[in-house]
Amino acid sequence: MREKILILGGTAEAADLAARLVAEGKVDVLTSLAGRTTNPAQIAGTVRIGGFGGVEGLARFLNENRIDRVIDATHPFATRISENARLACESAGVPLERLDRPSWTRDDKDRWTEVTTLEEAAAALPGGAYVFLALGRQYLSAFEKRDDCHFVIRMVDPPQKTLAFLNFELILGKPSADPRSEAELLKRHGITHLVCRNSGGNAGYGKILAARELSLPVVMIRR
Ligand SMILES: NC(=O)c1ccc[n+]([C@@H]2O[C@H](COP(=O)([O-])OP(=O)(O)OC[C@H]3O[C@@H](n4cnc5c(N)ncnc54)[C@H](OP(=O)(O)O)[C@@H]3O)[C@@H](O)[C@H]2O)c1
Known part of the structure; x- marks a missing residue:
């Protein structure tokens, strides 16, 4: 058999x-x-x-x-x-x-602040930041109370209930491995900070390369 x-x-x-x-x-x-x-x-x-x-x-x-x-x-x-x-x-x-997926490692040009929890990530953002939140819907609540920031949130599917953010935009779509399209997106939305988890792999790496290229600060949540 x-x-x-x-x-x-x-x-x-x-x-x-x-x-x-x-x-x-x-x-x-x-x-x-x-x-x-x-x-x-x-x-x-x-x-x-x-x-x-x-x-x-x-x-x-x-x-x-x-x-x-x-x-x-x-x-x-x-x-x-x-x-x-x-x-x-x-x-x-x-x-x-x-099947292991190694973490992304920091390059000399990267401006990462590494944190271990979502709460620490939310606290690491300066007031007035334009934040690209590259997190799944189940990881957003820690950021809801930061009503002094503007959030751009990318999700694969539309949320089932209204998001409890004061200032936010929703983008529907998947991450791209292409740093050029990710950089375009970050620029178009005037992003000053990227928040993501250290997922590793190619599919989500485009935004990391884009942030490096644009010299944007990244709040990186460790595994
Ligand atoms: N976490 C992320 O950020 C992320 C990102 C991209 C893709 N994914 C994928 O999305 C799925 C769910 O992620 P999660 O973080 O919600 O998982 P999780 O917290 O580890 O799992 C929660 C529950 O979801 C069910 N489950 C998870 N993965 C499953 C699978 N491949 N097949 C059948 N049942 C599964 C299981 O339910 P029961 O206990 O009832 O079996 C599990 O107890 C995973 O397959 C993961 O590979 C997750």
């Missing part, structure tokens, strides 16, 4: 891995998505969407679907699913691999 692999996905790297494994044609590939975005990118192989129901649910899923190997290719900040995968694989006796 062919080996059956479960990829825990939701990242460009997971989609690339699924495409590579399907093209090689040696294993059956099933990718799992949490279902956070309404139009996920096309993924090679079989796709299932939605949570498993915690560690127990995932362990049950592994047994019922006769999964031989799990590859955790989730986002580095998606820590709950990674921990669930570790515990579920242990209890189901299924080997687990982690």
